Amino acid sequence: MTPDATPLADDACYLALKARDARFDGRFFTGVTSTGIYCRPVCSVKTPKRENCRFFGHAAQAENAGFRPCLRCRPELAPHSVVWSIQDASYILAHQAARLLDEPEAWTEAAPSVELLAAKLGVSDRHVRRIFETQFGVSPLQYLQTRRLLTAKQLLADTALPVTQVALISGFASVRRFNAAFVGHYGLNPTQMRRQGATSPDTGITVRLGYRPPYDVAAMTGFFSKRQINAIEFVADGAGGMGMGRTFRVESGGKVHAGWIHASFDESRCHVVLRISDSLREVLPLVIRRLRAMLDLDADPQAINAVLHAGFPGGDGLRVPGAMDGYELAVRAVLGQQITVAAARTLAQRMVDKFGEPIDTPWPALTRLFPAAAVLAQASGDALGQLGIVKQRQTAIVGIAQAVADKRLQLHGGADVNATIAALKALPGIGDWTAQYIAMRALRWPDAFPAGDVALHKALGVQGLKHPAREAELASLAWKPWRSYAVIRAWSGAMQATPPPDATQLIADGDRTARAGATKSIQPT
Numbered sequence: 110m111t112p113d114a115t116p117l118a119d120d121a122c123y124l125a126l127k128a129r130d131a132r133f134d135g136r137f138f139t140g141v142t143s144t145g146i147y148c149r150p151v152c153s154v155k156t157p158k159r160e161n162c163r164f165f166g167h168a169a170q171a172e173n174a175g176f177r178p179c180l181r182c183r184p185e186l187a188p189h190s191v192v193w194s195i196q197d198a199s200y201i202l203a204h205q206a207a208r209l210l211d212e213p214e215a216w217t218e219a220a221p222s223v224e225l226l227a228a229k230l231g232v233s234d235r236h237v238r239r240i241f242e243t244q245f246g247v248s249p250l251q252y253l254q255t256r257r258l259l260t261a262k263q264l265l266a267d268t269a270l271p272v273t274q275v276a277l278i279s280g281f282a283s284v285r286r287f288n289a290a291f292v293g294h295y296g297l298n299p300t301q302m303r304r305q306g307a308t309s310p311d312t313g314i315t316v317r318l319g320y321r322p323p324y325d326v327a328a329m330t331g332f333f334s335k336r337q338i339n340a341i342e343f344v345a346d347g348a349g350g351m352g353m354g355r356t357f358r359v360e361s362g363g364k365v366h367a368g369w370i371h372a373s374f375d376e377s378r379c380h381v382v383l384r385i386s387d388s389l390r391e392v393l394p395l396v397i398r399r400l401r402a403m404l405d406l407d408a409d410p411q412a413i414n415a416v417l418h419a420g421f422p423g424g425d426g427l428r429v430p431g432a433m434d435g436y437e438l439a440v441r442a443v444l445g446q447q448i449t450v451a452a453a454r455t456l457a458q459r460m461v462d463k464f465g466e467p468i469d470t471p472w473p474a475l476t477r478l479f480p481a482a483a484v485l486a487q488a489s490g491d492a493l494g495q496l497g498i499v500k501q502r503q504t505a506i507v508g509i510a511q512a513v514a515d516k517r518l519q520l521h522g523g524a525d526v527n528a529t530i531a532a533l534k535a536l537p538g539i540g541d542w543t544a545q546y547i548a549m550r551a552l553r554w555p556d557a558f559p560a561g562d563v564a565l566h567k568a569l570g571v572q573g574l575k576h577p578a579r580e581a582e583l584a585s586l587a588w589k590p591w592r593s594y595a596v597i598r599a600w601s602g603a604m605q606a607t608p609p610p611d612a613t614q615l616i617a618d619g620d621r622t623a624r625a626g627a628t629k630s631i632q633p634t
Contacts, residue, residue, distance in 0.1 A: 132321050145176055187319050203240045262302055263397075338457050341475065351373065352372065356479075369472060405429050438550055440506055488507060
């Protein structure tokens with residue numbers, strides 16, 4: 110079975126359902142005609158009879174056919190289906206449209222509509238409707254309605270937010286419309302989705318998020334551990350497995366929300382257990398979306414490995430590390446220009462200690478927030494210079510902070526990739542390497558490629574040629590549309606015939622080699 114195949118290979122789906130195969134989580138949903146419920150393939154209920162099963166590529170298709178979401182496996186927590194292609198223009202456009210509808214930060218100025226969606230894609234609204242219905246079997250508005258209802262279902266189950274707030278946060282214009290849609294689709298009142306003890310100010314909100322194996326947890330947590338800035342983040346090996354915590358600030362609807370998050374890996378169930386402070390409950394969908402991006406939980410290893418495994422046999426479980434805050438990532442990338450990871454971390458620590466805002470959390474290791482864009486936008490050269498930051502990087506940091514504070518620059522998964530890369534490179538001190546790195550980690554662009562990276566040149570064996578960047582670019586064409594993943598695998602040493610002995614260390618070594626060998630390119634931390 111291939112992602113988004115139409116029609117779905119029903120026999121293959123049923124085999125995956127019987128095996129509760131987590132590799133297919135989010136790639137199809139099963140509607141059970143005897144119950145009227147649709148489930149994820151990992152649902153723990155008794156496997157239904159084959160003749161009672163209908164299979165759908167998307168939750169919206171199942172709901173359009175009259176099925177209600179399972180209250181046990183909770184389809185809203187499944188990994189999203191993120192598929193990229195370089196073959197069919199309509200296919201690409203339809204999936205880009207779905208990606209925009211799934212991304213809450215793509216709609217900060219107005220509520221999503223087919224007209225605005227068409228404008229973002231640069232085509233007519235009629236064309237969007239046609240290609241979307243051809244690809245997914247539902248209209249864009251039906252797809253969006255399902256996404257809103259599943260978001261509301263999660264908020265009702267995992268928070269104590271009033272129904273009015275749930276309706277508005279989920280994207281409904283009024284409580285009346287929300288109630289009507291909820292009862293019409295699910296046959297239940299919103300309050301019937303409530304669970305006791307969903308939240309408390311001290312322990313926060315807890316949700317489980319699925320991912321598809323294989324997933325190299327050690328490499329991912331090791332990547333963040335080597336870049337850890339005290340007071341705003343930590344990585345630790347606890348009783349429940351590897352865990353990561355950090356403070357977080359986000360603006361939504363003109364209001365700034367600040368709090369903490371903690372994520373731990375439950376590898377036996379292919380889950381991430383996410384705890385979110387009560388102060389962030391009003392932006393829970395956005396926080397979940399960013400956490401999924403930071404840990405790359407929506408990646409489809411089968412689709413990626415189909416392109417990359419032959420060239421990188423040791424990297425099947427590697428993911429692209431993302432960021433909770435694209436602005437923070439950009440600043441830290443500039444701080445790491447042409448220096449080691451340890452030196453960059455020292456500069457970032459000084460910046461947090463001087464400019465970071467204090468915050469109260471139940472975690473002793475989390476006491477500050479990363480400096481706000483408005484603060485660094487006003488920072489003087491003398492203040493930054495006292496931290497050991499050279500003038501060129503001072504200018505770059507202030508330029509990024511001013512652009513973000515003025516909302517001229519958006520650094521998240523809903524931003525226009527090409528326009529954002531161009532805007533970044535127009536800022537002082539930002540070169541192609543850093544722009545591509547930010548596109549890879551903050552914009553979640555799976556095909557970003559820093560062609561001038563020295564570590565890549567060495568991995569490809571082109572470092573001694575006259576134009577190594579050009580040769581690397583040509584070699585990378587075979588990796589489209591997954592070049593971001595190819596970069597991570599190349600840095601890890603996964604081009605070897607056997608997996609590297611310590612993927613985490615090799616990733617760090619690749620980063621350090623790139624910085625040490627760079628002359629004009631800007632290297633990240």
